[in-house]
Amino acid sequence: MVPKAELHCHIEGAAPPELVERQAQKYGKDISAFVRDGAFVWHDFTSFLATYDAAAGLFRTGEDYALLAEHYLTGLAREGALYSEIFISPDHARTAGLPPAKYTDALGEGIRRAKEKTGIEARMIVTGIRHYGPEAVEAAARFAADCRHRLVTGFGMAGEERFGDSRDYIRAFDIARDAGLGITVHAGELAGWESVAAALDHYRPSRIGHGVRAIENPDLVRKIADESVVLEVCPVSNVALQVFPDFAHHPFPQLRTAGCRLTLNSDDPPYFATSLAREYEVAAQHFGLTEGELAGITRVAIEAAFVDERTRARLLASLEQHTPDETKL
Template structure:
């Protein structure tokens, strides 16, 4: 199923919000290589000559390899100036992709050892976000994420820390890493702290594990959004509940293909979820490892699922409505989406993506 892209509007010109982007995973590949050379970090071939790496995380061995590559990439962030650079470049890339609001997810415990502890790490990230916002005009909110492979008490520590910075740049509390190694209900206490502190609940669920994972995120974590959530299509009653409660699903098509969740971009159930009435916010997840950024996800919706410009505009609206953006930013973006759709359609402008953007699809 393909839309006619010869008369379609530019996807990069479509205003949108980006709600599913991980901190290290947002790094430019060129920056990774440069920082590795500067700090003496050896990069495996999968992060240099064979980039983007061929990944598959549907078994524990595959997830371990994915996590190992992510950890190696994270290790190149050695100095505060590296963090400032990462967030500035991430915001510049978001601006180029048409994103006016970014929510970037970070587990500060993964960086605390080299930046003086959890609190100094969070303050560094927030200051870097403020500077990147000022430099680019892209609004940035930070989601503090717990690691589901660690003890729930660690998650409570992070939740309390996140609440301390609610209203000062931290907008949500998440839960990431391998669903098979940590059940959502075990983190109920941490999410209770975060929700009482006014933060959005944004756990991952329904990526590597089926509908039961999503159900736990709803029942025990009070999820406002679900990271991924594509496996909801396997349980019609669950999907109806998601629609009824207006839960936003952060769907990441290229990521789903790269990790083996779906065999192809066409098999990611974007159309099925959309037609069921679910709110979908497309996300790039980890561009550093998957090789594509936000605009490419919208291109896949257009080319692989036949989304019209009006439907793409609705995806963009859902991303804004599901965000924690301030009201003035939300209104501006929604007005600009309407203006994008009202403008005459023309030949797609700007750089076109290549097969490299979808690992495994070359």
């Protein structure tokens, strides 16, 4: 099994339908409008966000979130993952009636339990929700900067990337950067290459969530490669949301040939009938990556992870140890 690492997964979006159903029973909620026959129901990005928010609203206590993080990371470890970064949302915590600090502590407890069981290492990336507006994103950045939780190591922005003017969010990223947090931002998914260019110009991230629409501008692709900006690519999500019609049209191979540093990620796995293991399988089956090249993708993720250097060195050593000799680069 090729060792894996993931940089792009929204923790609320990692809750499978069966866990959401148990939460609904716990709180006496009818979820038939968005969970049917053991699957989430949505038909476009707007309805996806609505379903996502409704399901997230069923996680309301610290123990709910600890269970969610433990459940996801334990399963991820079974797929061969050494490392995971989860996007966390103070806004979703507040909507659920949970103070963000308690939410973060609970997720940290879930991470601790998963590590104790499996050895998987994990960190949290606080995200602002773009379509909630600049003030909300800035508040999320301030929380990330001030919470001082040892597992909160980065800040990013998710949500509807076609909303608002990118310049209105600069202050939020400055707050996070000044606090020493790693910077990532969703761009170039549903919006075009201009979204990626604006993110690079205004926020100076070391990573871009998705970023695949950069393929529309060869000069931008060269800039991403030259500046070693890492792209958190989510192939199955991209096809499910019809960013590209199928894997044959996905630009992963072209971006890789151009010298871009790419990782593989599951985004919101149960919503897209995927997993981190499936993303690696897609890369092998549809993009032609060998096991050695897949191990190289994992190496890129660990090198780009928002961790201290001692942890990074340990993860890289573990990658080397768990990579079969015949697949090593």
